[in-house]
Amino acid sequence: xxxxxxxxxxxxxxxxxxxxxxxxxxxxxxxxxxxxxxxxxxxxxxxxxxxxxxxxxxxxxxxxxxxxxxxxxxxxxxxxxxxxxxxxxxxxxxxxxxxxxxxxxxxxxxxxxxxxxxxxxxxxxxxxxxxxxxxxxxxxxxxxxxxxxxxxxxxxxxxxxxxxxxxxxxxxxxxxxxxxxxxxxxxxxxxxxxxxxxxxxxxxxxxxxxxxxxxxxxxxxxxxxxxxxxxxxxxxxxxxxxxxxxxxxxxxxxxxxxxxxxxxxxxxxxxxxxxxxxxxxxxxxxxxxxxxxxxxxxxxxxxxxxxxxxxxxxxxxxxxxxxxxxxxxxxxxxxxxxxxxxxxxxxxxxxxxxxxxxxxxxxxxxxxxxxxxxxxxxxxxxxxxxxxxxxxxxxxxxxxxxxxxxxxx
Amino acid sequence: xxxxxxxxxxxxxxxxxxxxxxxxxxxxxxxxxxxxxxxxxxxxxxxxxxxxxxxxxxxxxxxxxxxxxxxxxxxxxxxxxxxxxxxxxxxxxxxxxxxxxxxxxxxxxxxxxxxxxxxxxxxxxxxxxxxxxxxxxxxxxxxxxxxxxxxxxxxxxxxxxxxxxxxxxxxxxxxxxxxxxxxxxxxxxxxxxxxxxxxxxxxxxxxxxxxxxxxxxxxxxxxxxxxxxxxxxxxxxxxxxxxxxxxxxxxxxxxxxxxxxxxxxxxxxxxxxxxxxxxxxxxxxxxxxxxxxxxxxxxxxxxxxxxxxxxxxxxxxxxxxxxxxxxxxxxxxxxxxxxxxxxxxxxxxxxxxxxxxxxxxxxxxxxxxxxxxxxxxxxxxxxxxxxxxxxxxxxxxxxxxxxxxxxxx
Numbered sequence: 001x002x003x004x005x006x007x008x009x010x011x012x013x014x015x016x017x018x019x020x021x022x023x024x025x026x027x028x029x030x031x032x033x034x035x036x037x038x039x040x041x042x043x044x045x046x047x048x049x050x051x052x053x054x055x056x057x058x059x060x061x062x063x064x065x066x067x068x069x070x071x072x073x074x075x076x077x078x079x080x081x082x083x084x085x086x087x088x089x090x091x092x093x094x095x096x097x098x099x100x101x102x103x104x105x106x107x108x109x110x111x112x113x114x115x116x117x118x119x120x121x122x123x124x125x126x127x128x129x130x131x132x133x134x135x136x137x138x139x140x141x142x143x144x145x146x147x148x149x150x151x152x153x154x155x156x157x158x159x160x161x162x163x164x165x166x167x168x169x170x171x172x173x174x175x176x177x178x179x180x181x182x183x184x185x186x187x188x189x190x191x192x193x194x195x196x197x198x199x200x201x202x203x204x205x206x207x208x209x210x211x212x213x214x215x216x217x218x219x220x221x222x223x224x225x226x227x228x229x230x231x232x233x234x235x236x237x238x239x240x241x242x243x244x245x246x247x248x249x250x251x252x253x254x255x256x257x258x259x260x261x262x263x264x265x266x267x268x269x270x271x272x273x274x275x276x277x278x279x280x281x282x283x284x285x286x287x288x289x290x291x292x293x294x295x296x297x298x299x300x301x302x303x304x305x306x307x308x309x310x311x312x313x314x315x316x317x318x319x320x321x322x323x324x325x326x327x328x329x330x331x332x333x334x335x336x337x338x339x340x341x342x343x344x345x346x347x348x349x350x351x352x353x354x355x356x357x358x359x360x361x362x363x364x365x366x367x368x369x370x371x372x373x374x375x376x377x378x379x380x381x382x383x384x385x386x387x388x389x390x391x392x393x394x395x396x397x398x399x400x401x402x403x404x405x406x407x408x409x
Numbered sequence: 410x411x412x413x414x415x416x417x418x419x420x421x422x423x424x425x426x427x428x429x430x431x432x433x434x435x436x437x438x439x440x441x442x443x444x445x446x447x448x449x450x451x452x453x454x455x456x457x458x459x460x461x462x463x464x465x466x467x468x469x470x471x472x473x474x475x476x477x478x479x480x481x482x483x484x485x486x487x488x489x490x491x492x493x494x495x496x497x498x499x500x501x502x503x504x505x506x507x508x509x510x511x512x513x514x515x516x517x518x519x520x521x522x523x524x525x526x527x528x529x530x531x532x533x534x535x536x537x538x539x540x541x542x543x544x545x546x547x548x549x550x551x552x553x554x555x556x557x558x559x560x561x562x563x564x565x566x567x568x569x570x571x572x573x574x575x576x577x578x579x580x581x582x583x584x585x586x587x588x589x590x591x592x593x594x595x596x597x598x599x600x601x602x603x604x605x606x607x608x609x610x611x612x613x614x615x616x617x618x619x620x621x622x623x624x625x626x627x628x629x630x631x632x633x634x635x636x637x638x639x640x641x642x643x644x645x646x647x648x649x650x651x652x653x654x655x656x657x658x659x660x661x662x663x664x665x666x667x668x669x670x671x672x673x674x675x676x677x678x679x680x681x682x683x684x685x686x687x688x689x690x691x692x693x694x695x696x697x698x699x700x701x702x703x704x705x706x707x708x709x710x711x712x713x714x715x716x717x718x719x720x721x722x723x724x725x726x727x728x729x730x731x732x733x734x735x736x737x738x739x740x741x742x743x744x745x746x747x748x749x750x751x752x753x754x755x756x757x758x759x760x761x762x763x764x765x766x767x768x769x770x771x772x773x774x775x776x777x778x779x780x781x782x783x784x785x786x787x788x789x790x791x792x793x794x795x796x797x798x799x800x801x802x803x804x805x806x807x808x809x810x811x812x813x814x815x816x817x818x
Contacts, residue, residue, distance in 0.1 A: 019465065019468035019469055022469060023469065053488070056428065056488075056492060057491075057492065057495055059428035060428055060431060060432065060492055060495045060496045060499060061495045061496070061498060061499040064495045064498075065494065065495065065498055067505070068491040068492075068494040068495050068498070068506060069491070069495075071487060071490065071491035071494075071506055071508075072487075072488060072491035072492065072495075074487075075484035075487045075488050078480060078481075078483075078484045078487075079462070079465075079481060079484050081480065082466075082477040082478070082480035082481035083465060083466065083469055083477075083481065085474065085477040085480075086466055086469045086470045086473050086474065086477050086478075086481075087469045087470070089470060089473075089474055089477070090469060090470040096476070097477060097480055099480075099557075101510060101555075102555050102556075146510075146511050147511075148508075
């Protein structure tokens with residue numbers, strides 16, 4: 001493939017949401033072919049198609065079989081690829097569409113969250129050599145028994161990254177309806193900065209902590225295969241944000257983004273006799289019951305009794321509370337409390353690694369604004385604070401101002 | 410497969426047009442499983458899905474590639490099979506859906522009108538032995554390069570017949586929105602009789618001459634593989650009409666159906682020097698230009714000059730007239746005339762073979778009603794007359810009364 005200049009592009013649902021949008025995407029692809037690129041395009045289902053199919057299924061059953069759900073949902077991408085091929089033909093560009101099955105996107109058999117195991121490049125490369133634009137249905141594959149599988153949330157991004165990896169190119173553009181990755185949610189911060197570059201790890205932290213531009217799985221995949229993701233808008237020709245190895249980044253901010261996650265609730269188990277392994281037991285219990293625990297903090301109080309606080313998705317709160325209550329009895333703890341109106345405000349940046357006192361500065365800024373910090377958790381490149389939800393906007397604004405707006409001056 | 414009592418059922422678009430309809434179909438299938446049948450179900454796309462997909466494509470191109478159109482349209486059936494599987498699961502019936510690709514419905518590479526070459530029964534039989542209802546996407550297959558193909562009009566019926574053939578069963582039910590095959594169009598004849606049985610050849614004649622219940626290809630297929638087609642409604646549990654070999658029929662009417670075809674126009678080329686091979690040349694020319702000629706009648710007039718009349722689809726009339734004009738010049742004929750307001754009224758029945766004077770009786774009946782016959786063509790089991798379109802209803806009523814209503818008394 002060394003003689004081909006391959007560009008992988010992925011277009012999300014809004015980018016192909018209408019016939020006119022599909023035509024616009026075709027025109028964009030044409031520009032790349034004119035520049036000599038061999039273009040491989042991954043498309044999602046049009047606009048709200050997937051939601052409509054799910055609604056149709058829900059009229060028939062509350063508990064659809066994974067296999068049949070994947071059979072159903074994979075049609076959305078198949079519609080998009082054929083329409084995009086037609087739009088390209090119409091403007092004189094040779095193109096051919098392929099389902100996941102046709103290019104052997106082999107996955108494991110976990111319906112609705114399958115993992116890609118391999119992709120055959122034979123047919124793609126043959127079509128590229130025939131000067132065809134290759135259009136691939138994202139989000140889907142087949143298991144070793146030819147059952148259609150889907151990759152779960154962010155699946156089409158993952159398809160695109162996987163294709164870039166197997167085709168040996170680092171160029172992968174992810175087209176969406178925003179111009180790139182911003183330093184904050186534009187609904188909160190009036191003029192957030194668009195990042196030119198961001199590292200995989202920062203992007204993963206941002207995704208985990210509430211920024212919705214990319215799903216973490218595709219970023220992990222890109223990191224693993226060293227693929228640069230150019231996140232940009234299909235509605236204009238502006239440069240977006242390139243997600244890349246931090247070693248290759250030209251500029252590194254101490255903090256590249258501020259986020260708030262507002263879909264979690266906090267649970268506190270008080271006065272647990274302090275014995276080793278309690279946090280581990282709690283995690284295991286939650287995991288077995290498919291409750292995703294995000295933050296967990298343990299503190300020791302008087303009389304060797306500890307408190308454990310954790311956050312779970314609000315949608316899992318009832319289930320999690322029941323499990324914690326069981327734990328409380330087992331452990332002889334005094335009470336289980338919960339709080340729903342919380343926000344997890346986070347600051348993320350690779351620059352933290354080499355800057356001292358970032359955490360202290362964050363706590364100070366929040367304190368100056370009378371924001372009480374209820375839980376703190378830190379990673380190498382991120383600091384998260386649980387605060388009362390009413391301060392979520394204020395806290396983001398204050399942190400953004402101190403760390404980002406001041407640095408840009 | 411000898412130990413399995415296999416029943417193939419095909420449900421058309423209206424039969425699976427809504428979630429409630431799909432549930433009703435699931436209940437029907439359940440009854441068959443309770444009777445010990447191993448059920449193989451072929452489904453069409455829901456309601457108007459195919460039309461909607463075509464409309465979507467037409468927003469992008471006037472001349473879609475066959476391959477991409479088949480890629481697009483095949484999604485309709487894929488949606489139906491998954492939903493029907495879910496509906497069966499919901500009422501406790503194990504079921505599994507398969508695309509054409511998954512059960513290797515191999516076709517030739519003629520997109521949008523592909524012909525089935527083979528079907529693998531391995532996976533179907535395996536699933537049937539596991540006590541699963543097998544749901545197959547009709548209308549679709551794959552060529553030997555894994556491109557998705559579709560079978561054209563009536564394709565799902567053809568899929569069902571092919572499955573019955575390869576599975577070695579003669580039992581194939583075709584569910585539709587009418588109760589069976591009638592002796593006439595109920596929009597014209599107030600109380601047409603429902604036929605209990607009809608022969609393949611009669612059904613083919615009826616299909617060719619305007620009755621829309623079954624497409625001729627599926628009937629030809631059924632005849633070739635000796636599969637009995639039970640045409641019936643999915644909206645009730647009445648017996649329908651069984652299309653079968655005439656040797657097996659219990660009762661044979663002289664005439665089993667009266668039809669009118671009103672979408673054709675007549676062309677007459679006058680005063681052609683009468684040389685051999687003119688009709689052949691005309692047919693060849695039309696064929697090369699993809700104009701379907703239905704009836705063709707040649708008559709010799711005075712001075713050894715002949716006239717040729719033929720009927721073509723109204724939608725092909727302009728093209729056909731241009732071709733006839735070319736022929737006129739080549740042959741030195743005097744004129745080309747056309748008439749759009751015609752109807753082809755036909756009577757069809759295997760009983761004609763053994764009854765004398767049926768043709769004469771038909772002409773007499775029409776004459777008694779002052780209906781002028783402009784062209785006549787006969788086959789072994791059918792007689793067609795071109796008449797002025799204004800008499801189409803009258804002619805059908807008169808023929809139905811004489812041949813069918815009187816016989817039933």
